[in-house]
Amino acid sequence: MLAEKAITSADYKVTLLMLDMSKAFDTVKRRNLIEIFREFLPPDELHMMKILIEDVKLRIRIGTEISEPFITNIRVPQGDCLSSIFFIVYLAEALQDTRELFLQQHLEDHTYCQQIITEYTHDQQYADNIGYATTSGEKKEENKSQVPPKLKDRNLIVKNSKTEEYEVHREGSDDWHECKYLGSHLHTESDIKRRKILAQSAYNKLKDAFESKKVSVATKNRLLTSHVQSIFLYNSELWTITQKVESVIDVIQRNLLRQILNIKWPKISNEMLYQITKQKPWSIEVKRRRLNWYGHMARLPEKTPAKRALREFQRYVRKPRGRTKTTWVETVEKDMNRVKVVVLDGGGKKRQADLEMMAQNKSTWLNLTRRAMSL
Numbered sequence: 001m002l003a004e005k006a007i008t009s010a011d012y013k014v015t016l017l018m019l020d021m022s023k024a025f026d027t028v029k030r031r032n033l034i035e036i037f038r039e040f041l042p043p044d045e046l047h048m049m050k051i052l053i054e055d056v057k058l059r060i061r062i063g064t065e066i067s068e069p070f071i072t073n074i075r076v077p078q079g080d081c082l083s084s085i086f087f088i089v090y091l092a093e094a095l096q097d098t099r100e101l102f103l104q105q106h107l108e109d110h111t112y113c114q115q116i117i118t119e120y121t122h123d124q125q126y127a128d129n130i131g132y133a134t135t136s137g138e139k140k141e142e143n144k145s146q147v148p149p150k151l152k153d154r155n156l157i158v159k160n161s162k163t164e165e166y167e168v169h170r171e172g173s174d175d176w177h178e179c180k181y182l183g184s185h186l187h188t189e190s191d192i193k194r195r196k197i198l199a200q201s202a203y204n205k206l207k208d209a210f211e212s213k214k215v216s217v218a219t220k221n222r223l224l225t226s227h228v229q230s231i232f233l234y235n236s237e238l239w240t241i242t243q244k245v246e247s248v249i250d251v252i253q254r255n256l257l258r259q260i261l262n263i264k265w266p267k268i269s270n271e272m273l274y275q276i277t278k279q280k281p282w283s284i285e286v287k288r289r290r291l292n293w294y295g296h297m298a299r300l301p302e303k304t305p306a307k308r309a310l311r312e313f314q315r316y317v318r319k320p321r322g323r324t325k326t327t328w329v330e331t332v333e334k335d336m337n338r339v340k341v342v343v344l345d346g347g348g349k350k351r352q353a354d355l356e357m358m359a360q361n362k363s364t365w366l367n368l369t370r371r372a373m374s375l
Contacts, residue, residue: 001313001328002122002133003176003186004240006168008324009317013169015140016179016186017132019147020162024128025083026075027155028090030054033076036093053077053086074155091125094154095147120312124181124305131181140165170320184235188245191235196252199232203256210260220260221277228256233282237289240328246283253282284373287335291369294332298359338375339368 006014021027030053037049056077060067076086121134123143132143144165148158166176177187185191206223209215232252239245254270257277274280300307313329336355359365 001309002120003168004325004327005313005317006172007170008319008327009170010320012317013135013167013172015134015137016164016166016168016176017134017140017143018164018179018181019130019158021128021130021151022157022159024091024156025087027157028074028076028087029155030056030073030075032154033086033090036089052082087128088125090154091128091130091151091156094151094156095123095125095130120308122305122309122312126182129182182235184238188239188241191239192245192248195232195234195236199228199252199256202228202231203259211262213262217261217277221279224256224260229253229282229285233285233289236286237293238328239286239290240326240331241283241286241290242326246286249283249286250281253279288369288373290328290332291335291365291372294355295359295362295365295369298356298365299362335372336368339372 002014003016006012034046034050034054037046041049053076055071055073057069058072059069076083076090119134119136119139121132121136121139124131124133130147132140134140134143144163151158164179166179167173168176174187177185177190179186185194203210203224206227209223210220241249250270254273257273257279258264261273261276263273268276297306297310302308302311310329313327333355358368
């Protein structure tokens with residue numbers, strides 16, 4: 001949303017900073033982690049954590065030879081669901097000082113002064129990926145200079161060679177199209193191109209089953225949904241869809257369906273293809289996910305990252321002349337345009353209900369979503 005706001009506004013700029021750590025899980029000091037847990041865990045739970053990660057004995061096997069046991073106190077044990085939680089707690093403690101906001105020094109002692117912050121900074125950490133989106137170049141430089149030393153104090157090393165910086169604004173370059181975070185490109189069309197490659201690769205691994213005449217169409221459909229569709233539509237609820245993009249998505253799906261049915265010649269209509277395979281166009285599934293995600297985001301507390309990003313997107317900035325590119329929020333509004341929900345305002349006059357207001361009731365929003373999908 002912030003990138004879209006930048007390219008559809010006259011004087012709004014977002015700077016993206018992506019930091020990547022080197023062997024992050026393998027550099028965690030377990031004793032430091034135990035001290036962090038000591039601050040908020042009750043004694044019994046702390047004792048359980050110490051059993052799991054303190055003075056762990058390991059042995060190495062090479063061929064048939066097994067080494068003597070040795071004690072390790074570095075790295076988060078991987079292979080279970082707790083490993084990521086351990087690391088997130090460790091990382092959050094290392095970065096907590098960088099999240100504090102202070103008044104300017106000459107205003108700190110004045111109770112009559114209220115600071116109004118128009119600059120926006122969004123920080124998002126997940127596992128060993130750290131991302132910042134900010135409208136302040138000064139804040140970006142501050143994060144770039146202060147965060148790596150903070151991490152180094154906890155034995156976490158930022159790989160400078162993998163640090164990425166992008167500036168997103170209306171007159172800027174398109175380099176940010178290749179910015180990838182948590183497996184997805186920020187730019188919709190770039191992400192779809194990558195997802196197409198990944199989905200085709202997944203299809204090729206099961207090509208023998210998909211194109212076998214001994215496997216039923218129903219079984220092939222289940223394989224397609226679980227192994228291919230799930231990969232292609234990953235994070236698709238955040239795609240900004242135009243008619244052109246919608247057509248691209250459905251063409252990709254129909255090509256796969258034709259391969260499954262071994263249809264080369266004569267061709268059959270798209271309607272007949274969906275009827276035989278009992279599939280719906282992927283663009284319809286993307287629309288459903290998009291509306292569900294908007295409803296979820298609208299109900300989030302105000303301080304959550306997604307809700308803060310929505311509020312920043314809604315904040316007024318000057319627009320350029322002429323028609324601008326379609327944004328994700330405009331796509332949601334277009335999806336719901338045909339669902340007319342009328343409410344009474346303070347003066348007793350009828351008006352179209354606000355989307356965010358309608359989304360506050362989950363069951364109401366689900367019903368409206370079903371109506372929008374059926375139109």
